[in-house]
Amino acid sequence: xxxxxxxxxxxxxxxxxxxxxxxxxxxxxxxxxxxxxxxxxxxxxxxxxxxxxxxxxxxxxxxxxxxxxxxxxxxxxxxxxxxxxxxxxxxxxxxxxxxxxxxxxxxxxxxxxxxxxxxxxxxxxxxxxxxxxxxxxxxxxxxxxxxxxxxxxxxxxxxxxxxxxxxxxxxxxxxxxxxxxxxxxxxxxxxxxxxxxxxxxxxxxxxxxxxxxxxxxxxxxx
Amino acid sequence: xxxxxxxxxxxxxxxxxxxxxxxxxxxxxxxxxxxxxxxxxxxxxxxxxxxxxxxxxxxxxxxxxxxxxxxxxxxxxxxxxxxxxxxxxxxxxxxxxxxxxxxxxxxxxxxxxxxxxxxxxxxxxxxxxxxxxxxxxxxxxxxxxxxxxxxxxxxxxxxxxxxxxxxxxxxxxxxxxxxxxxxxxxxxxxxxxxxxxxxxxxxxxxxxxxxxxxxxxxxxxx
DNA sequence: AGAAAAAATGACCTGCCAGTCATTATATCA
DNA sequence: TGATATAATGACTGGCAGGTCATTTTTTCT
Numbered sequence: 001x002x003x004x005x006x007x008x009x010x011x012x013x014x015x016x017x018x019x020x021x022x023x024x025x026x027x028x029x030x031x032x033x034x035x036x037x038x039x040x041x042x043x044x045x046x047x048x049x050x051x052x053x054x055x056x057x058x059x060x061x062x063x064x065x066x067x068x069x070x071x072x073x074x075x076x077x078x079x080x081x082x083x084x085x086x087x088x089x090x091x092x093x094x095x096x097x098x099x100x101x102x103x104x105x106x107x108x109x110x111x112x113x114x115x116x117x118x119x120x121x122x123x124x125x126x127x128x129x130x131x132x133x134x135x136x137x138x139x140x141x142x143x144x145x146x147x148x149x150x151x152x153x154x155x156x157x158x159x160x161x162x163x164x165x166x167x168x169x170x171x172x173x174x175x176x177x178x179x180x181x182x183x184x185x186x187x188x189x190x191x192x193x194x195x196x197x198x199x200x201x202x203x204x205x206x207x208x209x210x211x212x213x214x215x216x217x218x219x220x221x222x
Numbered sequence: 223x224x225x226x227x228x229x230x231x232x233x234x235x236x237x238x239x240x241x242x243x244x245x246x247x248x249x250x251x252x253x254x255x256x257x258x259x260x261x262x263x264x265x266x267x268x269x270x271x272x273x274x275x276x277x278x279x280x281x282x283x284x285x286x287x288x289x290x291x292x293x294x295x296x297x298x299x300x301x302x303x304x305x306x307x308x309x310x311x312x313x314x315x316x317x318x319x320x321x322x323x324x325x326x327x328x329x330x331x332x333x334x335x336x337x338x339x340x341x342x343x344x345x346x347x348x349x350x351x352x353x354x355x356x357x358x359x360x361x362x363x364x365x366x367x368x369x370x371x372x373x374x375x376x377x378x379x380x381x382x383x384x385x386x387x388x389x390x391x392x393x394x395x396x397x398x399x400x401x402x403x404x405x406x407x408x409x410x411x412x413x414x415x416x417x418x419x420x421x422x423x424x425x426x427x428x429x430x431x432x433x434x435x436x437x438x439x440x441x442x443x444x
Numbered sequence: 445a446g447a448a449a450a451a452a453t454g455a456c457c458t459g460c461c462a463g464t465c466a467t468t469a470t471a472t473c474a
Numbered sequence: 475t476g477a478t479a480t481a482a483t484g485a486c487t488g489g490c491a492g493g494t495c496a497t498t499t500t501t502t503c504t
Binding site: 239240268269270280281283284289290 | 491492493494495501502
Protein backbone atom coordinates (compact mmCIF):
# COMPACT_ATOMS: atom_id res chain seq x y z
CA UNK A 1 0.00 0.00 0.00
CA UNK A 2 2.84 2.30 0.75
CA UNK A 3 4.21 1.90 -2.72
CA UNK A 4 3.53 4.75 -5.02
CA UNK A 5 5.66 3.03 -7.60
CA UNK A 6 4.09 1.61 -10.71
CA UNK A 7 2.60 -1.70 -9.58
CA UNK A 8 3.53 -3.60 -12.69
CA UNK A 9 7.22 -3.55 -11.81
CA UNK A 10 7.03 -6.08 -9.05
CA UNK A 11 10.54 -7.29 -9.60
CA UNK A 12 13.03 -4.63 -10.49
CA UNK A 13 15.52 -6.67 -12.40
CA UNK A 14 18.93 -5.07 -12.49
CA UNK A 15 20.98 -2.01 -12.03
CA UNK A 16 23.92 -1.21 -14.26
CA UNK A 17 26.47 -2.32 -11.72
CA UNK A 18 24.65 -5.61 -11.31
CA UNK A 19 24.43 -6.16 -15.03
CA UNK A 20 28.14 -5.77 -15.27
CA UNK A 21 28.86 -8.14 -12.43
CA UNK A 22 26.58 -10.76 -13.89
CA UNK A 23 28.09 -10.36 -17.30
CA UNK A 24 31.56 -10.71 -15.84
CA UNK A 25 30.55 -13.80 -13.90
CA UNK A 26 28.95 -15.30 -16.93
CA UNK A 27 32.11 -14.65 -18.90
CA UNK A 28 34.25 -16.18 -16.17
CA UNK A 29 32.10 -19.29 -16.16
CA UNK A 30 32.29 -19.61 -19.93
CA UNK A 31 36.03 -19.17 -19.87
CA UNK A 32 36.51 -21.81 -17.20
CA UNK A 33 34.12 -24.11 -19.02
CA UNK A 34 35.97 -23.64 -22.30
CA UNK A 35 39.15 -24.69 -20.60
CA UNK A 36 37.59 -27.66 -18.85
CA UNK A 37 35.80 -28.97 -21.94
CA UNK A 38 38.86 -28.47 -24.08
CA UNK A 39 41.11 -30.30 -21.65
CA UNK A 40 38.83 -33.17 -20.72
CA UNK A 41 36.11 -33.45 -23.32
CA UNK A 42 32.45 -33.33 -22.45
CA UNK A 43 32.02 -36.58 -20.57
CA UNK A 44 35.03 -36.07 -18.32
CA UNK A 45 34.48 -32.39 -17.71
CA UNK A 46 33.61 -31.74 -14.07
CA UNK A 47 31.20 -28.94 -13.25
CA UNK A 48 32.85 -28.68 -9.86
CA UNK A 49 36.11 -27.88 -11.60
CA UNK A 50 34.42 -25.32 -13.80
CA UNK A 51 32.92 -23.66 -10.74
CA UNK A 52 36.22 -23.68 -8.88
CA UNK A 53 38.15 -22.17 -11.77
CA UNK A 54 35.47 -19.59 -12.38
CA UNK A 55 35.58 -18.61 -8.73
CA UNK A 56 31.94 -19.42 -8.02
CA UNK A 57 30.01 -22.15 -6.26
CA UNK A 58 28.61 -25.06 -8.19
CA UNK A 59 25.05 -23.96 -7.62
CA UNK A 60 25.81 -20.61 -9.21
CA UNK A 61 26.43 -22.33 -12.52
CA UNK A 62 22.78 -23.26 -12.59
CA UNK A 63 21.73 -19.64 -12.26
CA UNK A 64 23.36 -19.05 -15.63
CA UNK A 65 22.95 -22.36 -17.45
CA UNK A 66 20.26 -24.96 -17.08
CA UNK A 67 22.46 -28.01 -17.44
CA UNK A 68 25.85 -29.28 -18.45
CA UNK A 69 24.62 -29.59 -22.02
CA UNK A 70 23.40 -26.02 -22.10
CA UNK A 71 26.71 -24.84 -20.67
CA UNK A 72 28.51 -26.66 -23.43
CA UNK A 73 26.17 -25.16 -25.94
CA UNK A 74 26.87 -21.75 -24.46
CA UNK A 75 30.58 -22.27 -24.86
CA UNK A 76 30.16 -23.30 -28.46
CA UNK A 77 27.80 -20.46 -29.29
CA UNK A 78 29.84 -17.73 -27.70
CA UNK A 79 33.32 -19.02 -28.29
CA UNK A 80 33.32 -20.95 -31.50
CA UNK A 81 30.80 -19.16 -33.59
CA UNK A 82 31.24 -15.43 -33.10
CA UNK A 83 34.53 -14.97 -34.87
CA UNK A 84 33.56 -17.78 -37.16
CA UNK A 85 35.50 -18.28 -40.33
CA UNK A 86 34.74 -14.77 -41.43
CA UNK A 87 37.46 -14.79 -43.98
CA UNK A 88 35.92 -17.53 -46.00
CA UNK A 89 32.34 -17.14 -45.03
CA UNK A 90 31.81 -13.42 -45.42
CA UNK A 91 28.39 -12.02 -46.07
CA UNK A 92 28.56 -11.56 -49.78
CA UNK A 93 27.67 -14.60 -51.78
CA UNK A 94 30.01 -13.44 -54.51
CA UNK A 95 32.56 -15.92 -55.49
CA UNK A 96 36.14 -15.02 -54.80
CA UNK A 97 38.99 -15.25 -57.22
CA UNK A 98 41.19 -18.28 -56.81
CA UNK A 99 43.91 -16.24 -55.17
CA UNK A 100 41.54 -14.37 -52.90
CA UNK A 101 40.02 -17.65 -51.87
CA UNK A 102 43.40 -19.11 -51.12
CA UNK A 103 44.35 -16.15 -48.97
CA UNK A 104 41.14 -16.01 -46.99
CA UNK A 105 41.13 -19.74 -46.36
CA UNK A 106 44.66 -19.71 -45.05
CA UNK A 107 43.81 -16.75 -42.85
CA UNK A 108 40.85 -18.66 -41.42
CA UNK A 109 42.97 -21.71 -40.75
CA UNK A 110 45.65 -19.62 -39.08
CA UNK A 111 43.01 -18.00 -36.92
CA UNK A 112 41.54 -21.37 -36.01
CA UNK A 113 44.96 -22.69 -35.08
CA UNK A 114 45.98 -19.76 -32.97
CA UNK A 115 42.78 -19.37 -31.00
CA UNK A 116 41.38 -21.67 -28.38
CA UNK A 117 38.58 -22.41 -30.77
CA UNK A 118 40.32 -25.34 -32.36
CA UNK A 119 40.13 -27.19 -29.05
CA UNK A 120 36.39 -26.79 -28.84
CA UNK A 121 35.97 -27.53 -32.51
CA UNK A 122 37.72 -30.80 -31.84
CA UNK A 123 35.42 -31.58 -28.94
CA UNK A 124 32.39 -30.91 -31.11
CA UNK A 125 33.95 -33.12 -33.71
CA UNK A 126 34.82 -36.00 -31.42
CA UNK A 127 31.85 -35.94 -29.07
CA UNK A 128 29.30 -34.71 -31.55
CA UNK A 129 27.56 -38.03 -31.36
CA UNK A 130 25.90 -36.95 -28.15
CA UNK A 131 24.86 -33.55 -29.44
CA UNK A 132 23.26 -33.74 -32.83
CA UNK A 133 21.71 -30.31 -32.42
CA UNK A 134 25.10 -28.83 -31.63
CA UNK A 135 26.60 -30.39 -34.67
CA UNK A 136 23.73 -28.92 -36.61
CA UNK A 137 24.41 -25.45 -35.25
CA UNK A 138 28.04 -25.77 -36.17
CA UNK A 139 27.26 -27.15 -39.57
CA UNK A 140 24.85 -24.36 -40.37
CA UNK A 141 27.02 -21.59 -39.04
CA UNK A 142 30.42 -22.67 -40.24
CA UNK A 143 30.61 -25.72 -42.42
CA UNK A 144 27.77 -24.95 -44.80
CA UNK A 145 28.99 -21.47 -45.70
CA UNK A 146 32.53 -22.72 -46.15
CA UNK A 147 31.40 -25.52 -48.41
CA UNK A 148 29.17 -23.13 -50.29
CA UNK A 149 32.10 -20.83 -50.92
CA UNK A 150 34.19 -23.79 -52.04
CA UNK A 151 31.40 -24.82 -54.33
CA UNK A 152 31.21 -21.31 -55.76
CA UNK A 153 34.93 -21.47 -56.38
CA UNK A 154 34.52 -24.84 -58.00
CA UNK A 155 32.03 -23.40 -60.46
CA UNK A 156 34.12 -20.41 -61.41
CA UNK A 157 36.21 -19.99 -64.50
CA UNK A 158 39.02 -22.50 -64.22
CA UNK A 159 37.46 -25.87 -64.88
CA UNK A 160 40.76 -27.65 -65.21
CA UNK A 161 41.39 -29.30 -61.91
CA UNK A 162 38.48 -27.71 -60.10
CA UNK A 163 35.89 -30.26 -61.09
CA UNK A 164 37.10 -32.57 -58.36
CA UNK A 165 35.88 -29.90 -55.94
CA UNK A 166 32.48 -30.11 -57.48
CA UNK A 167 32.32 -33.76 -56.50
CA UNK A 168 34.10 -33.43 -53.18
CA UNK A 169 34.18 -29.89 -51.83
CA UNK A 170 35.17 -31.51 -48.53
CA UNK A 171 38.58 -32.27 -49.97
CA UNK A 172 39.83 -28.80 -49.19
CA UNK A 173 39.04 -28.99 -45.50
CA UNK A 174 39.86 -32.65 -44.97
CA UNK A 175 43.55 -32.00 -44.28
CA UNK A 176 42.67 -29.41 -41.67
CA UNK A 177 40.37 -31.84 -39.89
CA UNK A 178 42.89 -34.63 -40.10
CA UNK A 179 45.56 -32.24 -38.87
CA UNK A 180 43.48 -31.28 -35.86
CA UNK A 181 43.06 -34.94 -34.94
CA UNK A 182 46.72 -35.67 -35.57
CA UNK A 183 47.83 -32.89 -33.28
CA UNK A 184 45.45 -34.06 -30.63
CA UNK A 185 46.33 -37.74 -30.63
CA UNK A 186 49.76 -38.11 -32.13
CA UNK A 187 51.59 -36.69 -29.21
CA UNK A 188 55.22 -37.56 -29.53
CA UNK A 189 55.17 -36.84 -33.23
CA UNK A 190 55.93 -33.43 -34.56
CA UNK A 191 52.69 -31.48 -34.79
CA UNK A 192 51.28 -30.60 -38.15
CA UNK A 193 51.10 -26.94 -38.98
CA UNK A 194 47.53 -26.54 -40.15
CA UNK A 195 48.33 -23.60 -42.37
CA UNK A 196 51.11 -25.50 -44.08
CA UNK A 197 49.08 -28.61 -44.74
CA UNK A 198 46.10 -26.57 -45.92
CA UNK A 199 48.42 -24.66 -48.18
CA UNK A 200 49.82 -27.88 -49.59
CA UNK A 201 46.34 -29.15 -50.34
CA UNK A 202 45.37 -25.86 -51.93
CA UNK A 203 48.42 -26.14 -54.13
CA UNK A 204 47.39 -29.64 -55.17
CA UNK A 205 43.85 -28.62 -56.00
CA UNK A 206 44.24 -25.09 -57.28
CA UNK A 207 47.75 -25.30 -58.64
CA UNK A 208 50.99 -24.42 -56.91
CA UNK A 209 51.81 -21.09 -58.52
CA UNK A 210 51.60 -19.55 -55.06
CA UNK A 211 53.95 -21.97 -53.36
CA UNK A 212 56.34 -19.15 -52.57
CA UNK A 213 53.46 -16.82 -51.72
CA UNK A 214 52.42 -19.28 -49.09
CA UNK A 215 55.78 -19.22 -47.38
CA UNK A 216 55.60 -15.43 -47.26
CA UNK A 217 52.10 -15.28 -45.91
CA UNK A 218 53.07 -17.78 -43.26
CA UNK A 219 55.83 -15.59 -41.97
CA UNK A 220 53.46 -12.70 -41.86
CA UNK A 221 50.89 -14.69 -39.96
CA UNK A 222 53.25 -15.86 -37.26
CA UNK B 223 45.25 -89.45 0.06
CA UNK B 224 43.11 -91.45 -2.29
CA UNK B 225 44.40 -89.59 -5.26
CA UNK B 226 47.00 -91.43 -7.20
CA UNK B 227 46.99 -88.65 -9.74
CA UNK B 228 50.02 -86.41 -10.09
CA UNK B 229 49.60 -83.87 -7.29
CA UNK B 230 50.89 -80.95 -9.28
CA UNK B 231 47.81 -80.87 -11.51
CA UNK B 232 45.49 -79.51 -8.89
CA UNK B 233 43.35 -77.70 -11.41
CA UNK B 234 42.80 -79.49 -14.66
CA UNK B 235 42.04 -76.61 -16.96
CA UNK B 236 40.03 -77.61 -20.00
CA UNK B 237 38.77 -80.28 -22.29
CA UNK B 238 38.30 -79.76 -26.01
CA UNK B 239 34.57 -79.30 -25.75
CA UNK B 240 35.05 -76.71 -23.02
CA UNK B 241 37.66 -74.83 -25.00
CA UNK B 242 35.22 -74.56 -27.84
CA UNK B 243 32.41 -73.32 -25.66
CA UNK B 244 34.60 -70.74 -24.04
CA UNK B 245 35.89 -69.60 -27.37
CA UNK B 246 32.37 -69.29 -28.69
CA UNK B 247 31.26 -67.35 -25.64
CA UNK B 248 34.24 -65.07 -25.89
CA UNK B 249 33.43 -64.47 -29.54
CA UNK B 250 29.79 -63.75 -28.72
CA UNK B 251 30.84 -61.23 -26.10
CA UNK B 252 33.23 -59.52 -28.48
CA UNK B 253 30.60 -59.38 -31.17
CA UNK B 254 28.02 -57.85 -28.86
CA UNK B 255 30.61 -55.44 -27.52
CA UNK B 256 31.62 -54.40 -31.03
CA UNK B 257 28.03 -53.58 -31.76
CA UNK B 258 27.49 -51.72 -28.52
CA UNK B 259 30.67 -49.67 -28.75
CA UNK B 260 30.04 -48.88 -32.39
CA UNK B 261 26.49 -47.76 -31.73
CA UNK B 262 27.03 -45.81 -28.55
CA UNK B 263 30.71 -44.99 -28.20
CA UNK B 264 32.73 -45.98 -25.18
CA UNK B 265 31.22 -43.74 -22.53
CA UNK B 266 27.62 -44.60 -23.37
CA UNK B 267 28.17 -48.28 -23.95
CA UNK B 268 26.41 -50.33 -21.27
CA UNK B 269 27.97 -53.56 -20.12
CA UNK B 270 24.53 -54.82 -19.20
CA UNK B 271 23.52 -54.41 -22.84
CA UNK B 272 26.63 -56.22 -24.00
CA UNK B 273 25.86 -59.08 -21.64
CA UNK B 274 22.24 -59.25 -22.72
CA UNK B 275 23.08 -59.28 -26.40
CA UNK B 276 25.81 -61.82 -25.89
CA UNK B 277 23.38 -64.07 -24.04
CA UNK B 278 25.36 -64.15 -20.81
CA UNK B 279 25.14 -62.60 -17.38
CA UNK B 280 27.00 -59.43 -16.56
CA UNK B 281 29.30 -61.21 -14.18
CA UNK B 282 30.37 -63.54 -16.95
CA UNK B 283 31.92 -60.65 -18.81
CA UNK B 284 34.42 -60.35 -16.01
CA UNK B 285 35.52 -63.94 -16.44
CA UNK B 286 36.75 -62.97 -19.87
CA UNK B 287 37.73 -59.32 -19.51
CA UNK B 288 38.98 -57.49 -16.46
CA UNK B 289 37.20 -54.22 -17.09
CA UNK B 290 35.29 -52.16 -19.59
CA UNK B 291 38.57 -50.74 -20.87
CA UNK B 292 40.03 -54.19 -21.37
CA UNK B 293 36.90 -55.29 -23.19
CA UNK B 294 37.22 -52.34 -25.50
CA UNK B 295 40.85 -53.15 -26.00
CA UNK B 296 39.88 -56.71 -26.80
CA UNK B 297 37.43 -55.52 -29.41
CA UNK B 298 40.05 -53.33 -31.01
CA UNK B 299 42.73 -55.98 -30.91
CA UNK B 300 40.62 -58.76 -32.34
CA UNK B 301 38.35 -56.81 -34.65
CA UNK B 302 40.28 -53.88 -35.94
CA UNK B 303 43.79 -55.16 -36.14
CA UNK B 304 43.68 -58.71 -37.47
CA UNK B 305 42.69 -57.98 -41.02
CA UNK B 306 44.45 -54.68 -40.72
CA UNK B 307 45.24 -52.79 -43.85
CA UNK B 308 47.09 -55.77 -45.24
CA UNK B 309 46.98 -54.42 -48.70
CA UNK B 310 49.03 -51.39 -47.91
CA UNK B 311 50.91 -52.64 -44.93
CA UNK B 312 52.15 -55.99 -46.09
CA UNK B 313 55.24 -57.53 -44.59
CA UNK B 314 57.74 -56.62 -47.23
CA UNK B 315 59.30 -53.24 -46.82
CA UNK B 316 59.71 -52.98 -50.57
CA UNK B 317 58.17 -49.96 -52.08
CA UNK B 318 55.36 -50.51 -54.47
CA UNK B 319 54.98 -48.99 -57.86
CA UNK B 320 52.68 -46.02 -58.06
CA UNK B 321 49.95 -48.06 -59.67
CA UNK B 322 50.33 -50.96 -57.27
CA UNK B 323 50.16 -48.54 -54.38
CA UNK B 324 47.03 -46.96 -55.74
CA UNK B 325 45.35 -50.29 -56.15
CA UNK B 326 46.24 -51.65 -52.72
CA UNK B 327 45.24 -48.44 -50.99
CA UNK B 328 41.84 -48.41 -52.65
CA UNK B 329 41.37 -52.04 -51.74
CA UNK B 330 42.15 -51.27 -48.11
CA UNK B 331 39.73 -48.38 -48.06
CA UNK B 332 37.02 -50.49 -49.64
CA UNK B 333 37.62 -53.16 -47.05
CA UNK B 334 37.49 -50.63 -44.24
CA UNK B 335 34.25 -49.22 -45.57
CA UNK B 336 32.51 -52.52 -46.03
CA UNK B 337 33.45 -54.10 -42.72
CA UNK B 338 32.28 -53.17 -39.27
CA UNK B 339 35.79 -52.02 -38.56
CA UNK B 340 35.21 -48.49 -39.69
CA UNK B 341 32.78 -48.01 -36.82
CA UNK B 342 35.35 -49.03 -34.24
CA UNK B 343 38.06 -47.07 -35.99
CA UNK B 344 35.85 -44.05 -35.59
CA UNK B 345 35.35 -44.73 -31.91
CA UNK B 346 39.10 -45.02 -31.43
CA UNK B 347 39.44 -41.80 -33.34
CA UNK B 348 36.82 -39.87 -31.47
CA UNK B 349 37.29 -41.24 -27.97
CA UNK B 350 41.00 -41.88 -28.20
CA UNK B 351 41.61 -39.14 -25.69
CA UNK B 352 40.73 -41.53 -22.89
CA UNK B 353 42.90 -44.36 -24.20
CA UNK B 354 46.33 -43.21 -25.14
CA UNK B 355 47.67 -46.74 -25.04
CA UNK B 356 44.95 -47.88 -27.42
CA UNK B 357 45.75 -45.11 -29.80
CA UNK B 358 49.34 -46.21 -29.55
CA UNK B 359 48.45 -49.77 -30.42
CA UNK B 360 46.47 -48.60 -33.39
CA UNK B 361 49.16 -46.21 -34.48
CA UNK B 362 51.86 -48.84 -34.29
CA UNK B 363 49.84 -51.55 -35.96
CA UNK B 364 48.09 -49.61 -38.68
CA UNK B 365 48.97 -45.97 -39.06
CA UNK B 366 52.75 -46.24 -38.86
CA UNK B 367 53.04 -48.95 -41.51
CA UNK B 368 50.68 -47.09 -43.79
CA UNK B 369 52.59 -43.86 -43.42
CA UNK B 370 55.86 -45.73 -43.90
CA UNK B 371 54.57 -47.16 -47.14
CA UNK B 372 53.44 -43.73 -48.25
CA UNK B 373 56.83 -42.38 -47.35
CA UNK B 374 58.49 -45.11 -49.39
CA UNK B 375 56.29 -44.18 -52.30
CA UNK B 376 57.17 -40.55 -51.81
CA UNK B 377 60.85 -41.36 -52.09
CA UNK B 378 60.51 -43.43 -55.22
CA UNK B 379 61.25 -42.34 -58.76
CA UNK B 380 58.71 -39.71 -59.62
CA UNK B 381 59.75 -36.61 -57.74
CA UNK B 382 57.42 -34.33 -59.58
CA UNK B 383 54.38 -33.95 -57.40
CA UNK B 384 55.42 -36.53 -54.83
CA UNK B 385 57.53 -34.25 -52.71
CA UNK B 386 54.42 -32.93 -51.02
CA UNK B 387 53.99 -36.45 -49.64
CA UNK B 388 57.43 -36.22 -48.14
CA UNK B 389 56.29 -33.25 -46.12
CA UNK B 390 52.78 -34.48 -45.41
CA UNK B 391 52.34 -38.21 -45.91
CA UNK B 392 49.11 -37.76 -43.95
CA UNK B 393 47.60 -36.01 -46.95
CA UNK B 394 46.72 -39.30 -48.57
CA UNK B 395 44.69 -40.58 -45.67
CA UNK B 396 43.17 -37.26 -44.59
CA UNK B 397 40.18 -37.54 -46.95
CA UNK B 398 39.41 -41.01 -45.64
CA UNK B 399 39.40 -39.78 -42.06
CA UNK B 400 37.35 -36.74 -42.94
CA UNK B 401 34.98 -38.97 -44.88
CA UNK B 402 34.50 -41.26 -41.91
CA UNK B 403 33.61 -38.29 -39.72
CA UNK B 404 31.37 -36.82 -42.38
CA UNK B 405 29.41 -40.03 -42.75
CA UNK B 406 29.05 -40.27 -39.00
CA UNK B 407 27.87 -36.76 -38.28
CA UNK B 408 26.45 -35.34 -41.48
CA UNK B 409 23.35 -37.42 -41.44
CA UNK B 410 20.90 -35.94 -43.84
CA UNK B 411 23.60 -35.26 -46.36
CA UNK B 412 24.52 -37.81 -48.97
CA UNK B 413 27.25 -40.02 -47.56
CA UNK B 414 30.72 -39.85 -48.99
CA UNK B 415 31.98 -42.93 -50.70
CA UNK B 416 35.35 -43.45 -49.10
CA UNK B 417 36.78 -45.24 -52.11
CA UNK B 418 35.73 -42.43 -54.41
CA UNK B 419 37.14 -39.64 -52.30
CA UNK B 420 40.37 -41.56 -51.68
CA UNK B 421 40.60 -42.14 -55.40
CA UNK B 422 40.12 -38.45 -56.09
CA UNK B 423 42.88 -37.55 -53.68
CA UNK B 424 45.17 -40.16 -55.18
CA UNK B 425 44.53 -38.63 -58.57
CA UNK B 426 45.43 -35.20 -57.24
CA UNK B 427 48.64 -36.38 -55.66
CA UNK B 428 49.80 -39.10 -58.00
CA UNK B 429 48.25 -37.83 -61.20
CA UNK B 430 44.94 -38.78 -62.71
CA UNK B 431 46.05 -41.09 -65.47
CA UNK B 432 43.99 -43.79 -63.78
CA UNK B 433 40.81 -41.78 -63.49
CA UNK B 434 39.02 -44.23 -65.72
CA UNK B 435 40.79 -47.15 -64.06
CA UNK B 436 39.31 -46.01 -60.79
CA UNK B 437 35.78 -46.12 -62.09
CA UNK B 438 36.38 -49.64 -63.30
CA UNK B 439 37.89 -50.86 -60.08
CA UNK B 440 35.01 -49.32 -58.20
CA UNK B 441 32.49 -51.30 -60.16
CA UNK B 442 34.44 -54.40 -59.50
CA UNK B 443 34.58 -53.70 -55.81
CA UNK B 444 30.89 -53.08 -55.44
C1' DA C 445 26.37 -92.07 -9.61
C1' DG C 446 28.44 -88.69 -6.99
C1' DA C 447 32.22 -85.87 -5.40
C1' DA C 448 35.00 -82.08 -6.60
C1' DA C 449 36.32 -78.41 -9.62
C1' DA C 450 35.19 -74.94 -12.93
C1' DA C 451 31.95 -71.81 -14.96
C1' DA C 452 28.05 -68.92 -14.78
C1' DT C 453 24.71 -66.17 -12.46
C1' DG C 454 22.44 -61.78 -10.97
C1' DA C 455 21.31 -59.38 -6.70
C1' DC C 456 23.91 -56.33 -4.40
C1' DC C 457 27.44 -52.85 -3.34
C1' DT C 458 29.90 -48.58 -3.98
C1' DG C 459 31.77 -44.44 -5.81
C1' DC C 460 30.75 -40.79 -8.51
C1' DC C 461 28.71 -36.59 -10.07
C1' DA C 462 24.88 -33.76 -12.16
C1' DG C 463 21.59 -31.34 -10.20
C1' DT C 464 18.78 -29.34 -5.88
C1' DC C 465 17.47 -26.29 -2.22
C1' DA C 466 17.35 -24.49 2.52
C1' DT C 467 20.32 -21.15 4.18
C1' DT C 468 23.30 -17.11 3.97
C1' DA C 469 25.13 -12.95 1.76
C1' DT C 470 24.55 -9.01 -1.00
C1' DA C 471 22.20 -5.50 -3.37
C1' DT C 472 18.10 -2.22 -3.83
C1' DC C 473 15.33 1.37 -2.26
C1' DA C 474 12.25 3.96 0.75
C1' DT D 475 18.88 1.95 8.50
C1' DG D 476 15.86 -1.58 7.98
C1' DA D 477 12.76 -4.17 4.88
C1' DT D 478 12.55 -6.72 0.72
C1' DA D 479 14.24 -8.85 -3.25
C1' DT D 480 17.80 -10.89 -5.70
C1' DA D 481 22.11 -13.56 -5.94
C1' DA D 482 25.20 -16.95 -4.21
C1' DT D 483 26.38 -20.84 -1.56
C1' DG D 484 27.79 -25.75 -0.71
C1' DA D 485 26.12 -29.75 1.88
C1' DC D 486 23.14 -33.05 0.35
C1' DT D 487 20.60 -36.45 -2.67
C1' DG D 488 19.17 -39.61 -6.30
C1' DG D 489 20.19 -42.44 -9.71
C1' DC D 490 23.10 -44.74 -12.48
C1' DA D 491 26.46 -48.06 -14.03
C1' DG D 492 30.94 -50.51 -13.25
C1' DG D 493 32.38 -54.04 -10.59
C1' DT D 494 31.89 -57.98 -6.79
C1' DC D 495 30.86 -62.40 -4.78
C1' DA D 496 27.97 -65.87 -2.34
C1' DT D 497 25.18 -69.09 -4.55
C1' DT D 498 23.77 -72.14 -8.27
C1' DT D 499 24.61 -74.74 -12.50
C1' DT D 500 27.47 -77.37 -15.45
C1' DT D 501 31.38 -80.14 -16.43
C1' DT D 502 35.01 -83.47 -15.22
C1' DC D 503 36.74 -87.65 -13.57
C1' DT D 504 36.69 -91.92 -10.90
